[in-house]
Amino acid sequence: MNKILGNIRKGYGKKLVSIHMWNAWLVLFLALSGLLLVGGFWRELLGEGRVWLKWAHIAFGLVLLIPVIYYLLLAAKHWKRLQGKTAQKTNVIFVLILLVGWIVSGIVLWQFRLAGPRAANMALLVHDLLTWIGLPVIIYHSITRVKWLKEPKKRSVVPELDTGKNGGASGGQQRPAATGGPQPVYTRRGFIKLAVGAGLAITVGPTFVRWIGKSLQLPGSADYAANNANALLPDPVPLADSSPPIGGGAEGNFRVYTVTDIPAFDNSNWSFTINGLVDKTFTWNWEEFVKLQREVQVSDFHCVTGWSVYKNTWEGLPLYKLLDMAGVQNKASTVKFYSGDGVYTDSLTLAQARMEDVMVAVMHDGQPIPNQLGGPVRLITPQMYAYKSVKWLNRIELIEEDHVGYWEQRGYDKDAWVPGAKRV
Numbered sequence: 483m484n485k486i487l488g489n490i491r492k493g494y495g496k497k498l499v500s501i502h503m504w505n506a507w508l509v510l511f512l513a514l515s516g517l518l519l520v521g522g523f524w525r526e527l528l529g530e531g532r533v534w535l536k537w538a539h540i541a542f543g544l545v546l547l548i549p550v551i552y553y554l555l556l557a558a559k560h561w562k563r564l565q566g567k568t569a570q571k572t573n574v575i576f577v578l579i580l581l582v583g584w585i586v587s588g589i590v591l592w593q594f595r596l597a598g599p600r601a602a603n604m605a606l607l608v609h610d611l612l613t614w615i616g617l618p619v620i621i622y623h624s625i626t627r628v629k630w631l632k633e634p635k636k637r638s639v640v641p642e643l644d645t646g647k648n649g650g651a652s653g654g655q656q657r658p659a660a661t662g663g664p665q666p667v668y669t670r671r672g673f674i675k676l677a678v679g680a681g682l683a684i685t686v687g688p689t690f691v692r693w694i695g696k697s698l699q700l701p702g703s704a705d706y707a708a709n710n711a712n713a714l715l716p717d718p719v720p721l722a723d724s725s726p727p728i729g730g731g732a733e734g735n736f737r738v739y740t741v742t743d744i745p746a747f748d749n750s751n752w753s754f755t756i757n758g759l760v761d762k763t764f765t766w767n768w769e770e771f772v773k774l775q776r777e778v779q780v781s782d783f784h785c786v787t788g789w790s791v792y793k794n795t796w797e798g799l800p801l802y803k804l805l806d807m808a809g810v811q812n813k814a815s816t817v818k819f820y821s822g823d824g825v826y827t828d829s830l831t832l833a834q835a836r837m838e839d840v841m842v843a844v845m846h847d848g849q850p851i852p853n854q855l856g857g858p859v860r861l862i863t864p865q866m867y868a869y870k871s872v873k874w875l876n877r878i879e880l881i882e883e884d885h886v887g888y889w890e891q892r893g894y895d896k897d898a899w900v901p902g903a904k905r906v
């Protein structure tokens with residue numbers, strides 16, 4: 483009888499160990515791929531690989547459901563075993579909340595078109611927050627719980643899921659009295675734990691604080707206007723609708739995206755051109771450009787990765803007016819946009835380009851657009867995802883053939899319409 487029970491227990495323990503192992507490998511892959519996906523540095527380097535990586539991240543995220551569900555099937559039993567072990571129970575609940583939270587928010591982000599921008603925005607926040615909290619805890623757990631840090635006799639049959647058995651910051655001092663004598667305060671384990679904890683706090687802490695500041699829009703946390711490296715004179719004078727902004731001020735925050743170094747411009751190196759299949763080519767310098775008649779619109783801005791900024795008051799030149807000024811020739815069917823970064827391009831069909839809210843924007847909420855956010859001039863396409871919204875826009879060309887934009891060449895959907903857009 484005892485033998486049978488022992489075997490069952492052994493099989494059950496093995497299952498938990500293998501669940502834990504699969505879970506650990508999946509989380510490791512998801513953490514690395516996730517960090518590569520958000521890291522600005524990697525955006526350009528990865529190029530097309532980035533879109534593949536995103537799909538792999540989604541696929542492996544879904545696979546993560548398997549160990550979670552498998553564990554939940556065994557949970558009742560495991561739970562009984564944990565009777566009285568509050569620390570371990572807390573740990574299991576923490577891990578489950580983390581994994582389920584990651585999976586659910588990940589699914590919403592994956593299905594952003596179905597979910598819509600509000601839900602996607604919330605999901606991205608949750609996904610980020612869980613990563614900020616969960617990843618350091620997991621790294622700490624992984625480093626401080628590797629086998630060589632443990633005393634052999636204290637290894638349990640179900641080592642990893644029973645986290646907390648030797649865990650907690652005071653783990654080093656919890657050794658059984660059986661070893662006899664007073665406990666040393668500084669053990670190797672205790673020291674390593676402290677070092678890992680301090681290392682994580684130092685490396686992760688400051689970025690986390692910055693992220694919180696931006697997410698909660700604390701004053702001064704993302705002051706792109708104050709750090710505007712552009713030096714274009716004169717400043718554009720805002721229209722009455724812009725200052726104060728009729729939209730009441732944007733809600734949410736931009737994430738600075740770029741596939742190049744962030745350029746900065748001044749009067750000597752900035753100009754704006756519209757050419758190609760037009761009756762009249764224009765090239766304006768800044769002094770001329772700021773004199774062109776601007777208009778104001780309030781619109782939402784959606785990035786395809788899940789974040790949005792609502793109620794932006796943009797001031798600039800409606801694109802259709804620029805097109806009419808230049809006179810589009812019959813042969814033209816595509817409007818191609820060039821960025822002053824020298825790399826990024828995108829395009830709209832002529833019909834899309836003529837939508838009345840497509841704007842060559844110069845001001846945001848009554849201020850010049852800072853260089854980090856694409857100023858002095860960027861494109862705004864409220865009906866479409868923001869990869870169409872070319873930053874540092876300095877040239878518009880009318881062409882006969884189609885043009886596949888930077889991200890579209892690298893796997894983004896040619897169809898960039900946001901849900902509910904008035905498609906043309």
Ligand SMILES: Nc1nc2c(c(=O)[nH]1)N[C@H]1C(S)=C(S)[C@@H](COP(=O)(O)O)O[C@H]1N2
Binds near residue numbers: 736742868
């Ligand atoms: N030149 C240039 N324009 C660009 C991009 C870019 O990398 N380079 N990224 C696009 C994407 S995917 C988004 S979501 C928005 C982000 O704008 P922001 O950096 O002002 O938040 O810019 C778009 N325009």
Ligand SMILES: [Mo]
Binds near residue numbers: 739785786787868
């Ligand atoms: Mo984007």
